[in-house]
Amino acid sequence: MQVLDATQGRDILEELVEVIVDNRQYLSDVDGAIGDGDHGINMAKGFRLCGESIAGQSLSLSKALGTLATTLMGSIGGSMGPLYGSLFMGMAKSVKDKNVLDAKDFGEMLADGQQSLEQISDAKVGDKCLLDTLVPAIESYRQAIEVSDDFPNALQALRNGAQQGRDSTLDLEAKIGRAARLGERSCGHLDAGAVSCCLLLTRLADSTERRLEKAAA
Amino acid sequence: MQVLDATQGRDILEELVEVIVDNRQYLSDVDGAIGDGDHGINMAKGFRLCGESIAGQSLSLSKALGTLATTLMGSIGGSMGPLYGSLFMGMAKSVKDKNVLDAKDFGEMLADGQQSLEQISDAKVGDKCLLDTLVPAIESYRQAIEVSDDFPNALQALRNGAQQGRDSTLDLEAKIGRAARLGERSCGHLDAGAVSCCLLLTRLADSTERRLEKAAA
Amino acid sequence: MQRIINDPDNVVDDAIKGYLRASPSLFAATDHPRVLKYPSSASDKVGIVTGGGSGHEPAFLGYIGEGMCDAVAIGEIFSSPTADAFLEAFRSAPHGQGVACLYGNYAGDNMNVKMAKQMAEMEDIEVKTVIARDDVASAPPAERDKRRGVAGEVMMWKIGGAAAARGDSLDEVIRLAQKAVDACSSIGVGLSSCTIPANGKPNFSIEPGHMELGIGHHGEPGIEVAPLTSAEAIATAMCDPVLADQDFAGSEVAVLISGLGATPVMELNILYAHIAERLEAADIRVHRTDIGNYFTSLEMMGATLTLMKLDDELKPLLDAPARSLAITQC
Amino acid sequence: MQRIINDPDNVVDDAIKGYLRASPSLFAATDHPRVLKYPSSASDKVGIVTGGGSGHEPAFLGYIGEGMCDAVAIGEIFSSPTADAFLEAFRSAPHGQGVACLYGNYAGDNMNVKMAKQMAEMEDIEVKTVIARDDVASAPPAERDKRRGVAGEVMMWKIGGAAAARGDSLDEVIRLAQKAVDACSSIGVGLSSCTIPANGKPNFSIEPGHMELGIGHHGEPGIEVAPLTSAEAIATAMCDPVLADQDFAGSEVAVLISGLGATPVMELNILYAHIAERLEAADIRVHRTDIGNYFTSLEMMGATLTLMKLDDELKPLLDAPARSLAITQC
Numbered sequence A, B: 001m002q003v004l005d006a007t008q009g010r011d012i013l014e015e016l017v018e019v020i021v022d023n024r025q026y027l028s029d030v031d032g033a034i035g036d037g038d039h040g041i042n043m044a045k046g047f048r049l050c051g052e053s054i055a056g057q058s059l060s061l062s063k064a065l066g067t068l069a070t071t072l073m074g075s076i077g078g079s080m081g082p083l084y085g086s087l088f089m090g091m092a093k094s095v096k097d098k099n100v101l102d103a104k105d106f107g108e109m110l111a112d113g114q115q116s117l118e119q120i121s122d123a124k125v126g127d128k129c130l131l132d133t134l135v136p137a138i139e140s141y142r143q144a145i146e147v148s149d150d151f152p153n154a155l156q157a158l159r160n161g162a163q164q165g166r167d168s169t170l171d172l173e174a175k176i177g178r179a180a181r182l183g184e185r186s187c188g189h190l191d192a193g194a195v196s197c198c199l200l201l202t203r204l205a206d207s208t209e210r211r212l213e214k215a216a217a
Numbered sequence C, D: 001m002q003r004i005i006n007d008p009d010n011v012v013d014d015a016i017k018g019y020l021r022a023s024p025s026l027f028a029a030t031d032h033p034r035v036l037k038y039p040s041s042a043s044d045k046v047g048i049v050t051g052g053g054s055g056h057e058p059a060f061l062g063y064i065g066e067g068m069c070d071a072v073a074i075g076e077i078f079s080s081p082t083a084d085a086f087l088e089a090f091r092s093a094p095h096g097q098g099v100a101c102l103y104g105n106y107a108g109d110n111m112n113v114k115m116a117k118q119m120a121e122m123e124d125i126e127v128k129t130v131i132a133r134d135d136v137a138s139a140p141p142a143e144r145d146k147r148r149g150v151a152g153e154v155m156m157w158k159i160g161g162a163a164a165a166r167g168d169s170l171d172e173v174i175r176l177a178q179k180a181v182d183a184c185s186s187i188g189v190g191l192s193s194c195t196i197p198a199n200g201k202p203n204f205s206i207e208p209g210h211m212e213l214g215i216g217h218h219g220e221p222g223i224e225v226a227p228l229t230s231a232e233a234i235a236t237a238m239c240d241p242v243l244a245d246q247d248f249a250g251s252e253v254a255v256l257i258s259g260l261g262a263t264p265v266m267e268l269n270i271l272y273a274h275i276a277e278r279l280e281a282a283d284i285r286v287h288r289t290d291i292g293n294y295f296t297s298l299e300m301m302g303a304t305l306t307l308m309k310l311d312d313e314l315k316p317l318l319d320a321p322a323r324s325l326a327i328t329q330c
C-alpha cells in the first residue's frame, strides 16, 4: 500500500504556494470578467505570506496546512480568507496526529476540510463558486477509493473531478458573491474560486503522487 | 469725403456678434494650445447675449457699442469681460454725440477705446495678448489718415495692422494671462485674445467699408 | 494608472500611516495593523465598530470619531477585512456594554464578522450586528436580505453612533441602527470605471456616452446600462426605484447624495436640484440634505442617492453632534 | 465627457440651484444670480467676500458660513466672476464696517475686483483686498507678485473669517488675512487633465506615466513634466520647493493637502505620510493637518501641498470655530 509521509509538509505547501503565485494574473483576469478582478491578488498575497513564514522550517503536513489556514484567515480577508482558511484548517485538524497518510486518510482529510468550510458558508454546489470544484472532486476521490485503495488512481480521480467541477461553472449562473449580481450575464465565464480551487487540488494531487512511497505495512 | 452713418449701429454690431459666434470653436482651440481653452466659450457667450438684447432695436452706434460693453462686463467675467468691455465702452463714449463718423472720428473712436482699456490693465504690446493686435492696428490706421483722409484706405490699414499684430504673437513669449506660466513654451502659438481682436477689427473694417457713403460736406 | 502611491500592493498600509500622522486626535493604532480606533471613546458606552474593504473613502475611517464609530477594521481595496481585524476592532472599541458591529451586506464581510464574533464570544465580548441592505437596485423588496449595503451605511453609523454616545444600551443601539438603515433606500449610477492599484487596469468598463443605473460600490453591475442623458433624466431614473421602495409620501426625509469619487461636487448639486423638485412633487419634506463624497469607489464617476425616512426618534439622533473626518456637526 | 449635467453651458447656474435647495442654512440668493450669501451673517462685523471661477469645489461656495465668508461671487468654470457679481457680493455681505475681499491672483479676478471696487466706492462701501499668491511654482520669490493663489486661499479665508467673526476692524482683518496667506507656500502636482463641460474635451494633456510638478488649478503648466514616480519621491519633489520658499525650520506649521478632484483621498494620506517624515526631519512641528478635497480642478488627478507658518496670532484664528460645507470645527 502506498502512503504519503506526513511529517514533511513544507515541500507540499511550497508547491501550493507556487501554483497560486504563478497564476496571480490569470486568477485576477478570470475574476475580472464577472467579479472585481482581485482574486489573484487576494490569493497570491495570502499564499506568498504563508510561503515566507514556512520557509526553511521543518513542518508536519498538519502544521504546514494549519499555518496556511491561519495566514489566509489573518491576512487576506475578503471571502477567500475565511473560505480557504476553513478548508485548510479542517484538513490540518484531520491529519493532526498522523505520520503517514494512506489513500483513505487522505480522503478523510479532504472531507474534513469540506465540512469545516461548510460551517462558515452556506454556499452549495451550483452556486458558481469554489464548492463547484471542491465537492465533485472529493466525491470523485471517494468513489475511486471505494472501488480500489490505489492511491495514484484516487488522486487522478481527484484531478478529474476538480477539472470537471471547474468546467461546470462555465455555464452556471452565479448565485453568490459579487458575480451573483450579474444574473444570466455571469454564464459563459468560469468562476475564479472554482479555478483557484482546481489549481490547488490538482497541484496537491501531483505533489502527493510524486511523494508516494511503499509503506512497510 | 466718405462717412459712416452712426445712427444705425445695430447692423454693425450684429456682424461683430456673428464673427465671434462663428469662431467659437476656433478661438477655444487657439486658447487651448497655451491657455485653458475657453476663449471662444467666453467670447461667444457675451456676444450672443449682446446679440439677443439688441435684436430688432434701432440703436445708434454709440448705444450699440455701449450695450456690447455692458453685456461683456456683466456677463462674461474672466479677463475678456473687463478688457473688451472697457475697449467698447471707450469707443461708445467717443462717438456719443455723433450722427456720422468720418475717417478721423473713426480713428479717435479706436484710440479712445484703447485708452479706456489701458486704464483697466497694464498689459502692453509684446506681452502676447489682444494689445498686440489692437495697438499696431490703431497705429497703422493713424498713420494712414495722416497721409490721406481716404476712409477705405485707412480701414485697409487697420486690417493690415491687425493681421500683422495678430501674427506677431506667434513668436512672442507670453508675459501675462495663463499662458505666461508657459514661458518659452508659449512661443509658436498665436494668442487667443490677439486672434479674437483681429477678427473683430477686421469685421468692423469690412462692415464699415460696406456702409460708407458720400457726405454732403 | 495615474496614482500617488508606492508599492501598489501596500496602498492600504501606506495610507494608514498617513491617517495616523495627520489626525492623532481621531485615530490611534491598535494591536492589529489593520485596525484604528478613536483614542477618546468613553469607556462606559456601547462600542460602535464597522469595517469593510478600502477604496470607499471617506468610508470607513472617516466615520471614526466623537458620536460616530469607535473602531474600524480595514480591508484591502474592495475586499473584506480579516476576521482577526474585526476581532481586534471589537477589543479596541469600548466593550464593557457590548459592541454594535454595523456593516454592509457583502459575502466576505459576513463571513469574517461571523468568525470574529465567535472569537469575541470566547473573550466574553458581546457583539451584536446590523447589516446594511439599502441598495434597492441589488435585489427586489421581497429579497431584501440579498441587498448590498451602500451609502445608507453612513446613516446607520450616524444614528448608531449618536445612540451609543447618549448612553443607550446595546439592544437599543442595535434597534436604532437597524431602524435607521431599514429607513434608507439607495441607488447608484456609474459613469466610469475605476482601477484597483494592485490590478493596474480598470475593474470593468462603461462605454463613453453610457451610464450604469444601479451600479454597486465595487462596480457590481446594475439594473440597466443606458445612454448617458441629462441630469434631470438621471434624477428621475434614480428617484423612481427609490420612491417605489418605501412609502415616503407625506413623510420627512434626509437626503444623502454621494459622489463615487471623480464626479465634481458641482454635478451632485445639479443632480440634487432635480431630485429636490421630484421630492417636492411627491409630497416629501426634506429635513436635511448632505451632498459630497461620503462613500466613494476610488475614482469612479457617478453618484448615489440615499433617501431616509425620518421620525421623531431618528431625527434628533441624525442631528446630534458628531466629530469625524467625514461628518462634523456641532 | 461623462458628466451629470444638463446644458453644458449652464452648469454653473444649474449647480447654484442645487446649493440653494440643499443648504438653506448656509446659502441665500441675492439680487445677482451669480452671488450667494450666508443668510445669518452678523450685521456689525467686517464682511468677508471672495469669488473666482467655478470648477474648484468646495471652493468657493464651500467656504461660505459661520466664521468664514459672507458672500461669494461665482464665475463660469475656470473664469473670473464679473465685476457686477463682485459688486453685488460686496453689497450682500455685511458692509457697515467695510468689506475684505480675499481672492486669488489671476488677471481676470484682478480686473473685475478692481472695477467692482470702484463701483462700490460710489456706493460708499469700503472694500479692501488681499490677493493670495501662495503658489511657489508660479514665480520665483523675487517675483512674488506674479504668483498664483492656490490652496493657501483656504487659510486666508479661515483666518480672515475668524478675525471678522470676533469683531476685528477692517484693517486688522486685512492685515491678518495678508499675514495668513504670506505665511503659506503651496505647490501642486497634476497626474491628469480635466474637461470643461462647455468645451467637451480635455483642457490639456499629461501623458500616462507622467506627472506635472507645479501645475496650476486650471492646468496652467508647471515647472517640470517628469515620469510619474513613487509617492515618496513625489513628496520630496513637492517639499523641496516649498521648504526652500520660507524659513520653516523650528516653526510650527499647519499642513493642508488637497486633492485636485479625482485622486482618491487614500492617496493623499499615502503622500502625507512621506511629507510628515520630511517635515520632522527638517525640524518643523506640525500643529494641524487637513487632508481632503479642499480646492479642486474639476476631475483632475493630483494634489496640492500647502505649508503655513504659524505663530501665536494665527494659531487661535485657524483653530477658531467655523461652520461651512468645507470646514466645520467646533
Ligand SMILES: Nc1ncnc2c1ncn2[C@@H]1O[C@H](COP(=O)(O)OP(=O)(O)O)[C@@H](O)[C@H]1O
Residues within 6 Å of the ligand: A031, A035, A036, A037, A038, A039, A040, A042, A043, A078, A079, A080, A083, A121, A122, A123, A128, A129, A130, A131, A176, A177, A178, A191, A192, A193, A194, C078, C079, C080, C107, C108
Ligand atoms: N459566499 C461565498 N461562498 C463561497 N464562495 C464564495 C462566496 N462568495 C464568493 N465566493 C467565491 O469567491 C470568489 C471570488 O474571490 P475573491 O475575488 O478573492 O473575493 P471577492 O469576491 O471579495 O473579490 C468567487 O469566484 C467565488 O468562487
Ligand SMILES: Nc1ncnc2c1ncn2[C@@H]1O[C@H](COP(=O)(O)OP(=O)(O)O)[C@@H](O)[C@H]1O
Residues within 6 Å of the ligand: B031, B035, B036, B037, B038, B039, B040, B042, B043, B078, B079, B080, B083, B121, B122, B123, B128, B129, B130, B131, B176, B177, B178, B191, B192, B193, B194, D078, D079, D080, D107, D108
Ligand atoms: N492681464 C491681461 N491683459 C490683457 N489681456 C489679457 C490679460 N490676461 C489675459 N489676456 C488675454 O486674454 C486671452 C485669454 O482670454 P480668455 O481665454 O477668454 O480668458 P482666461 O484667460 O480667463 O481663460 C489671452 O489670449 C490674452 O490675449
Ligand SMILES: [Mg+2]
Residues within 6 Å of the ligand: A031, A035, A036, A037, A038, A039
Ligand atoms: Mg474578487
Ligand SMILES: [Mg+2]
Residues within 6 Å of the ligand: B031, B035, B036, B037, B038, B039
Ligand atoms: Mg482662456
Ligand SMILES: [Mg+2]
Residues within 6 Å of the ligand: A036, A038, A078, C077, C078, C079
Ligand atoms: Mg474583491
Ligand SMILES: [Mg+2]
Residues within 6 Å of the ligand: B036, B038, B039, B078, D077, D078, D079
Ligand atoms: Mg478661462
